[in-house]
Amino acid sequence: MSESGYPDLLKRISDATEKAVRNAEIYLPDDVKARLTEALKVESVVVAKQELQNILENICLAEERFAPLCQDTGIPVMYITVPYGMTWTPEMEQAVLTGIQNATQHIPLRPNLVDPVSRENTKTNTGLSMPPVHVKHGDRFTITALPKGAGSENVSRIRMMNPSDKGNIPKFVVETMLEAGGRPCPPVILGVGIGGTFDVAASLAKEALLEPVDSMTGYEQEICDQVNQLGIGPMGLGGDTTCLAVKIKTAGCHTASLPVAVNIQCWAARRATVEVPL
Incomplete structure (x- = not known):
């Protein structure tokens, strides 16, 4: 890639990261929703059926209101697949962190990341060597967000x-x-x-x-x-x-x-x- 196109790539990485985090926080994957729906059909305990109904209603409300599924929006653990032949750079990693910071502000997300000893909050869900970014090579350039609650x-x-x-x-x-x-x-x-x-x-x-x-x-x-x-x-x-x-x-x-x-x-x-x- 030419030097002139590199800043555009970094912007696309940042935007894709923000979108991945947003989608993960708001829309539960179809396979998980299907398992919850199946569980409701076979559940025999009345209280348990009601709780599953509440969960499924919560999922629908999150989608309708474009709101996070849970108040604990977690720490966004990131998995990156980089095309073969492309070098992952510190600037690319910073673009991912910028995307997380933007998601924290725009969705918004609860700022969860704190220093382990002082408990001081970074207020961006980044910093302090977190969140972890896992990188491997593959056929496509993809960014996967896995928000993990406490x-x-x-x-x-x-x-x-x-x-x-x-x-x-x-x-x-x-x-x-x-x-x-x-x-x-x-x-x-x-x-x-x-x-x-x-x-x-x-x-x-x-x-x-x-x-x-x-x-x-x-x-x-x-x-x-x-x-x-x-x-x-x-x-x-x-x-x-x-x-x-x-x-x-x-x-x-x-x-x-x-x-x-x-x-x-x-x-x-x-x-x-x-x-x-x-």
Whole structure:
């Protein structure tokens, strides 16, 4: 790309970022809405059915009013796919941050990002080495926003298991949700990362939340069924539907290690992708 066209590209990156964040905050993905609608049809507990109806009404109101789905608009975790042959630059990353800052002001978003010790608020949802921007190469230039609220993030867990404990992975996932109870605003989606290293497992669990929830493998379905047997139910008030889906991502790990991470996502499983025109 010519130097003269570079500023225009940076503006398109910023605008695409703002749009991705806006779409994620306001419009729940169709596959998630379908799972919630299906849960309402099969739910047998009266209070749980009412909570699911409230959730679906909330989704409709957000779309009608162009308002965020939840007052906790989270921290926008960003996933960038850059076309092969294109170099990701510090200026491009700054354009993404500018898009987040614009979204914070225009949507608007609640300013959630604070210093971990002083608790001083940046008021832009950027700064302090946050939000994380994950970059990989692919066929298209896309920007994906995954707003992550604190209620579900706070009850996520990671465990360095022994390889001999691999059969206990489902138990660890179920126990994680049992301990979380109603705090992550169920029905939830559970992202599970298995393998890699301590940090890789956590990243895999987060990335798993980007996967469509309209299908599961047999292993994922088995864990999902076990979680639903807990009876926590929508918003923790009891019911058949505690978990909408379990999504698992794996990576190779050391022969003496088995990291397992569970990243819990609330019913407002927000994600949106926007393509940057080139």
